[in-house]
Amino acid sequence: MPRIYTITDLLEGCKAGNRKMQEMLYRQTASGMLTVCMRYSRDRMEAEDVLQLGYIKVFQKINEFRGEGSFEGWIRRVMVNTAIENYRKNLRALRVVAYEEISEQPYTDFDFSRMGMQDLLGLIQQLADGYRIVFNMYVMEGYSHQEIAKELGISEGTSKSQLFRARAILREEIIKMEGTNYATYAG
Amino acid sequence: MQHMQDKEFDQLMRQKFEDAFIEPSTDLWKGIEQKIEPKRKRVLPFYYAAAAAVGMALTVGLLFHKTEKVQLHLPELTAGKVKTDPAENKNAVIAVEPVKTLDKVKELRVAELSPVRKKTQSVEKNTLVMQPLEKIAHLDHKDIRIKLEKADLPKASFETQEEPVLANVADASAGKDEVINENDHAERKGIRNVGDLINYVVDKVDKREEKFLQFKTEDDNSSLIGVNIGMIKFNRKKQK
Numbered sequence: 164m165p166r167i168y169t170i171t172d173l174l175e176g177c178k179a180g181n182r183k184m185q186e187m188l189y190r191q192t193a194s195g196m197l198t199v200c201m202r203y204s205r206d207r208m209e210a211e212d213v214l215q216l217g218y219i220k221v222f223q224k225i226n227e228f229r230g231e232g233s234f235e236g237w238i239r240r241v242m243v244n245t246a247i248e249n250y251r252k253n254l255r256a257l258r259v260v261a262y263e264e265i266s267e268q269p270y271t272d273f274d275f276s277r278m279g280m281q282d283l284l285g286l287i288q289q290l291a292d293g294y295r296i297v298f299n300m301y302v303m304e305g306y307s308h309q310e311i312a313k314e315l316g317i318s319e320g321t322s323k324s325q326l327f328r329a330r331a332i333l334r335e336e337i338i339k340m341e342g343t344n345y346a347t348y349a350g
Numbered sequence: 351m352q353h354m355q356d357k358e359f360d361q362l363m364r365q366k367f368e369d370a371f372i373e374p375s376t377d378l379w380k381g382i383e384q385k386i387e388p389k390r391k392r393v394l395p396f397y398y399a400a401a402a403a404v405g406m407a408l409t410v411g412l413l414f415h416k417t418e419k420v421q422l423h424l425p426e427l428t429a430g431k432v433k434t435d436p437a438e439n440k441n442a443v444i445a446v447e448p449v450k451t452l453d454k455v456k457e458l459r460v461a462e463l464s465p466v467r468k469k470t471q472s473v474e475k476n477t478l479v480m481q482p483l484e485k486i487a488h489l490d491h492k493d494i495r496i497k498l499e500k501a502d503l504p505k506a507s508f509e510t511q512e513e514p515v516l517a518n519v520a521d522a523s524a525g526k527d528e529v530i531n532e533n534d535h536a537e538r539k540g541i542r543n544v545g546d547l548i549n550y551v552v553d554k555v556d557k558r559e560e561k562f563l564q565f566k567t568e569d570d571n572s573s574l575i576g577v578n579i580g581m582i583k584f585n586r587k588k589q590k
Binding site for chain 2: 182185186189190193194195197198201202211214215218219222223275276278279280283284302303330333334
């Protein structure tokens, strides 16, 4: 009968470099962390690369975890930092986005509470890299524009405008999706 | 539905991803596991390095052994049948052994395939070999023209130039005997003191011009004049 380990057990085991405990920690947390990595990536392959790098860092730096905040929160921060590093490393065609993409529609009333996570994830992944990273850092992780500007080496203004455009594109895409959903229901 | 503010929008987005799970590919853990192999294994390269060093020493020793044969049998050189590895020739230095009373020889070239060492070491070595020879080169009043050349010479030209030149050496039979290694000198005098003994033993073991250990034994106080152990190289003769 498999013994149930608490996250604290796993932490201690990992600090001791116990391979079994490391694997247990991975098995217990990886699916949540892959979701984080997926938000920052274009596709699953990139996300899994980041996840892999992230866990290697987790095990290498585990002794730096001082127990401030939750262990899972710490692992998540390592993942986010790895994703940011990955973005910086692959810094490709940032800010090269056709402006026609963004319609100047006023906010319309819409509801995406019924939309699934997978659908939304798909939309986020389709965002240009620069939009996606700012959206994730600000909306999902709670970074300030100042922090984002510092991390990515851009101006606060750029960070704000990228967030604005990211939101606008997402809204538009959600409306499109919801529209097709309603059409499906109606038909 | 009300007009949705950014804050609401963001809030809803966050909620959608709360407690969301996506299973990673099954083989992903193996990749992580491989990359976090225990660091203990890093100790191994030390042993490899040690083994490599021993291997290097043996190889270098063998190379010296080979070249030494060429050096000691001058008559064979005159026959022009020296078959040496082209690789060895590349780093070889045409050098002249210390010649003291050589009057008749106008032009002399003795091929000494100096110890072949790798890269930077070979350069260092070559310059050291050349040092005493440059001193001799100053003694031009004796009509001895000595040519020092770095033998980047291709093998063919090396052989063709050899015959006429060394024929001269053969003619100058008086001089021929004088072409002696300094270490042979020491050997002839017999073993008078500890320094001689060490020099003798070292000479048997190390056939290079610059021994790994060399003592001055002219005076009764044996004093260390030469050390040549790889990186540590010292020769008092050349500092004069």
